[in-house]
Amino acid sequence: MRSVGVEEELLLVDTHSGVPRAVSTSILAAADRRAGRADGTPPDHPFEAELQREQLEFATDPATEMGQLLEEIRHCRGEAARHAGEVDAVVAALATSPLPAEPSLTAGSRYRWMGEQFGITAQEQLTCGCHVHVSVDSDEEGVAVLDRMRPWLPVLTAISANSPFWQGQDTEYASYRSRVWNRWPSAGPVDVFGSADRYHEQVDAMVKTGVLRDEGMIYFDARLSATYPTVEIRVADVCLDATTPVLLAALARALVDTSARAWQDGTPPPRIGTGLLRLASWRAGRSGLDGPLLHPETMGETPAEDAVHALYRHVRESLTDNGDDDLVREALPRLLHEGNGARVQRRLYDETKDLAQVVRGCAQRTTSS
Numbered sequence: 001m002r003s004v005g006v007e008e009e010l011l012l013v014d015t016h017s018g019v020p021r022a023v024s025t026s027i028l029a030a031a032d033r034r035a036g037r038a039d040g041t042p043p044d045h046p047f048e049a050e051l052q053r054e055q056l057e058f059a060t061d062p063a064t065e066m067g068q069l070l071e072e073i074r075h076c077r078g079e080a081a082r083h084a085g086e087v088d089a090v091v092a093a094l095a096t097s098p099l100p101a102e103p104s105l106t107a108g109s110r111y112r113w114m115g116e117q118f119g120i121t122a123q124e125q126l127t128c129g130c131h132v133h134v135s136v137d138s139d140e141e142g143v144a145v146l147d148r149m150r151p152w153l154p155v156l157t158a159i160s161a162n163s164p165f166w167q168g169q170d171t172e173y174a175s176y177r178s179r180v181w182n183r184w185p186s187a188g189p190v191d192v193f194g195s196a197d198r199y200h201e202q203v204d205a206m207v208k209t210g211v212l213r214d215e216g217m218i219y220f221d222a223r224l225s226a227t228y229p230t231v232e233i234r235v236a237d238v239c240l241d242a243t244t245p246v247l248l249a250a251l252a253r254a255l256v257d258t259s260a261r262a263w264q265d266g267t268p269p270p271r272i273g274t275g276l277l278r279l280a281s282w283r284a285g286r287s288g289l290d291g292p293l294l295h296p297e298t299m300g301e302t303p304a305e306d307a308v309h310a311l312y313r314h315v316r317e318s319l320t321d322n323g324d325d326d327l328v329r330e331a332l333p334r335l336l337h338e339g340n341g342a343r344v345q346r347r348l349y350d351e352t353k354d355l356a357q358v359v360r361g362c363a364q365r366t367t368s369s
Contacts, residue, residue, distance in 0.1 A: 003062035003135045004249045009128035010056050010091040018359030020101040022053035023087045030083045052103040052126050070246045081367045092363040095128045095163035095177035095237035098355040127177040128238040130245050132252040133230035139196035142224045142231050144263035147192045149255050151272050151296040153221050153235045154284035155311045160236035161288035162341025174288025174342035177237050187219040189277035192269045240341035241369035247331045250324040254315035288342045
């Protein structure tokens with residue numbers, strides 16, 4: 001069974017006002033102190049800095065059981081909240097800040113280079129995503145999977161959508177993070193590669209242009225990880241409830257399994273152009289689960305529920321093999337009925353007419369779900 005790991009980026013906000021606060025350095029120092037070892041070895045905790053000091057990232061260990069993954073996500077969120085509390089801040093699993101924010105780049109040569117290279121794109125990029133890593137046996141298998149999962153990825157964006165507000169306004173998007181993220185020159189859907197050699201040739205050529213600093217700035221919707229033997233799926237918003245990234249992980253693993261089997265059976269990748277995939281990605285960011293999506297098989301407009309059910313049917317055999325079918329069959333109808341994070345945020349705003357209340361409510365839900 002393939003292992004799965006999740007990376008989550010959390011927003012750091014003031015306990016009272018809900019406005020983002022640049023306190024990641026203090027939180028990481030607190031985590032270092034608590035996890036430090038007497039023999040001087042590096043501290044052992046899952047937290048890392050991100051582009052902006054108003055956000056904090058953690059990564060889970062690889063897991064094969066979804067229950068284990070859920071437990072670790074809850075633990076990491078709880079620890080992040082505990083460290084944030086020491087500086088009068090809270091963590092919120094929000095993919096963008098509902099309240100106006102003035103992000104501040106994290107110190108260091110890499111982030112300084114990004115600020116100089118990309119200007120306002122880097123300066124405004126306060127977005128929090130959820131990345132799912134699924135193990136693969138080789139780069140060749142990984143690229144075959146990337147080629148075959150392309151049309152299904154926008155459905156994961158729609159499921160995870162959790163960023164309706166930007167700089168104090170309702171954007172009328174469910175995942176505005178996905179639109180802001182796609183300002184990066186290497187972000188978004190890509191063409192079919194056909195082989196691992198062609199994938200690496202393309203990545204090398206992109207880095208050699210000088211536009212990108214290194215391979216870590218390859219921001220494809222899904223890519224081969226430069227660090228782990230995994231396919232990394234990068235299209236999702238960070239999700240409000242801790243159970244939703246587990247649903248994404250189960251679907252992502254099944255999608256990798258299904259794509260790998262198709263490759264092994266000699267089934268070619270779907271003949272869908274990148275232009276259509278960009279439209280599908282935009283549609284998913286605009287609608288989330290509350291409007292039409294493009295059907296992954298036909299690229300025609302379809303109700304969101306139908307696109308979600310199509311994904312489920314596409315991967316059901318793999319879900320069953322992995323022991324995840326019951327989890328997904330229970331989670332998907334609940335999500336379609338209750339809504340994703342974008343719907344929850346808008347519902348909170350309709351009830352309170354106060355974006356600070358939205359942030360506080362979401363911060364509470366981040367660690368209680």
